[in-house]
Amino acid sequence: MKLEKISEGKAALYVSKGAKISKELEVFYNPAKEFDRDLSVLLVKAAKKKTVLDLLAASGARGIRLAKEAGCKVTFNEVSKDAVKVLKKNLKINKLKSKVYNLDANRFLAQSYDKFDFIDIDPFGSPINFVFNSIKRLDKNGILAVTATDTAPLYGVYKYTCMKKYGSVPYHTKISHEFGLRILAKAVIELAAKWNVSLTPIFAHATQHYYRIYFQHRRSHADELMKQIGFIHFCEKCKARFSSGFNFQQSCGCGGKLQSAGPLYLGSLWNEELVKQMESEQIKVFGRTKYHNFLAVLMEESRINIPYYFEIMEFAKIEPRTDAVIKKLNEIGFLVSRTHFSDKGIRTNASISKLRELFDKA
Ligand SMILES: C[S@@+](CC[C@H](N)C(=O)[O-])C[C@H]1O[C@@H](n2cnc3c(N)ncnc32)[C@H](O)[C@@H]1O
Ligand SMILES: [Zn+2]
Secondary structure, three states: OOEEEEEEOOEEEEEEOOOOOOOOOOOOOOHHHHHHHHHHHHHHHHOOOOEEEEOOOOOOHHHHHHHHHHOOEEEEEOOOHHHHHHHHHHHHHOOOOOEEEOOOHHHHHHHOOOOEEEEEEOOOOOOHHHHHHHHHHEEEEEEEEEEEOOHHHHOOOOHHHHHHHHOOEOOOOOOHHHHHHHHHHHHHHHHHHOOOEEEEEEEEEEOOOOEEEEEEEEEOOHHHHHOOEEEEEEEOOOOOEEEEOOOOOOEOOOOOEEEEEEEEEOOOOOOHHHHHHHHHHHHHHHOOOOOHHHHHHHHHHHHOOOOOOEEHHHOEOOOOOHHHHHHHHHHHOOOEEEEOOEEEEEEEOOOHHHHHHHHEOO
């Protein structure tokens, strides 16, 4: 196995040399996910979590960073023998002593008696098959983090794959990444509810390639979460969108046919206090406010509990600047924020007809 030594954050890492990113890699490492690992370091520090399970560890990149940058005690698990060899080498060069298991993740979870206050599920594809067993290993008030790289089913390209994996019907349109993220949230919440545990989303982000959600464990609030599961409806004719619980009307006011995505989670995906705390941890972790702009957008999103956004070109004839749209809606008294899903998108309680009236796309 040809290896090269790289560094990420405060970790030194051996990874497969000059390799094309694919799941065929002997030791999977994707430099593009540094952003995601950076955020997990910030979040774990902000939430003061100390005992970590890196369940699908590969080179150990995430767990090693959490040990070195957030002072955590990390347990590693990884099914590939080759990857475990490299992971152990990586622990050595980072002067870390940790427990390392070489098991299928579900086997590890089923046979372990340990509890963790942060569990990370970062697989190839869907995380869903590892969630149910993880819940039992999560400490009271612990955080479960899941990554899904199977975004195409979740945002509606492969409807039946989404139905099989997540028990929801997706819908493919411009704003579907948010639907996909909320379907993933619902699926995890639902599995935890079977243990009568509530897993409340506290931080989430989406890119084209992966979705990531962090959930906070609480006992017996599962009923409250169930009330926030429903549908988002989208009218293909007038582009109206709205959410509902399980009883919903079948047609739009304009007479157009409604398409629906769901069931999905309609509640907030961000805890404002946590995002603030992450903002203030940046200097300590990176020596600079590396994610100030990104966290500022999430902070805005956390304050407006509307489970969808609008692309500006859906309602404006000539594309105005996003900040000009926000200013105008604010002045009139609508709730409005930017969204990390799209820099040309806004989250607002204004209706599509009001937006068209204001921005001239009659
Ligand atoms: C996307 S990589 C993990 C990346 C790593 N967390 C990082 O930040 O670099 C997924 C890893 O899961 C491992 N894996 C796949 N199926 C597994 C299973 N059933 N149990 C344990 N590990 C598994 C793969 O060998 C691979 O190393
Ligand atoms: Zn309509």
